Amino acid sequence: MILAHITLPLILYGIFPQFHLLALLVGANISSLDILPTLLRKRSPKDSTAETHAATILHTLFFFIVLFVPFYFGFNLVIALSFMIGGFTHVLIDALDEKGRMLLYPVNKKFYGPRIFTYDFWTYVTDKRIFAVETTLFVAACVVLLVR
Numbered sequence: 001m002i003l004a005h006i007t008l009p010l011i012l013y014g015i016f017p018q019f020h021l022l023a024l025l026v027g028a029n030i031s032s033l034d035i036l037p038t039l040l041r042k043r044s045p046k047d048s049t050a051e052t053h054a055a056t057i058l059h060t061l062f063f064f065i066v067l068f069v070p071f072y073f074g075f076n077l078v079i080a081l082s083f084m085i086g087g088f089t090h091v092l093i094d095a096l097d098e099k100g101r102m103l104l105y106p107v108n109k110k111f112y113g114p115r116i117f118t119y120d121f122w123t124y125v126t127d128k129r130i131f132a133v134e135t136t137l138f139v140a141a142c143v144v145l146l147v148r
Contacts, residue, residue, distance in 0.1 A: 002134075003134040004093050004137050005028045006141075007134075007141040008093065008137060010141040010145060012085065012086075014144030018078065019078070019085070020079045020082040023083040027082065027083035027084060027085065027087040027090070030058065030087065031054075031058040031059050031090045034056040055102070059090075059091055060101070060102050061087075061088060061105075062106055063087065064083070064091075068083070094113075096115075097116070097119040098119045099115075100112050
């Protein structure tokens with residue numbers, strides 16, 4: 001859900017203006033770096049849930065908890081919390097797909113999530129439910145930011 005990783009931080013910022021918008025957006029999108037191998041190959045494996053994207057430490061809540069400390073000391077509490085919350089939104093949104101995410105990593109490497117949406121990176125854009133969610137979040141972000 002590519003657009004959701006931008007619109008959800010915008011919605012949060014519109015509701016809670018004390019957050020740092022850039023830190024929210026960076027936190028919500030840094031996990032996407034692990035899609036690079038898939039993009040370089042220009043195709044997903046036959047079993048899309050075997051793809052390495054979203055199976056790395058970048059897609060764990062633990063990653064953002066650990067980075068909170070250097071962000072806090074390197075910047076400030078608002079930026080550190082905004083980055084961590086942005087990252088949490090990414091991981092939790094992604095946990096809604098059929099693969100789930102390693103929410104309890106490093107204690108457990110099992111993938112958790114309700115498995116509502118399709119996972120395959122190249123075909124998810126044709127899923128009507130994802131389109132509806134993405135559209136709703138985009139409209140909500142526009143409304144929240146206009147009202148603000």
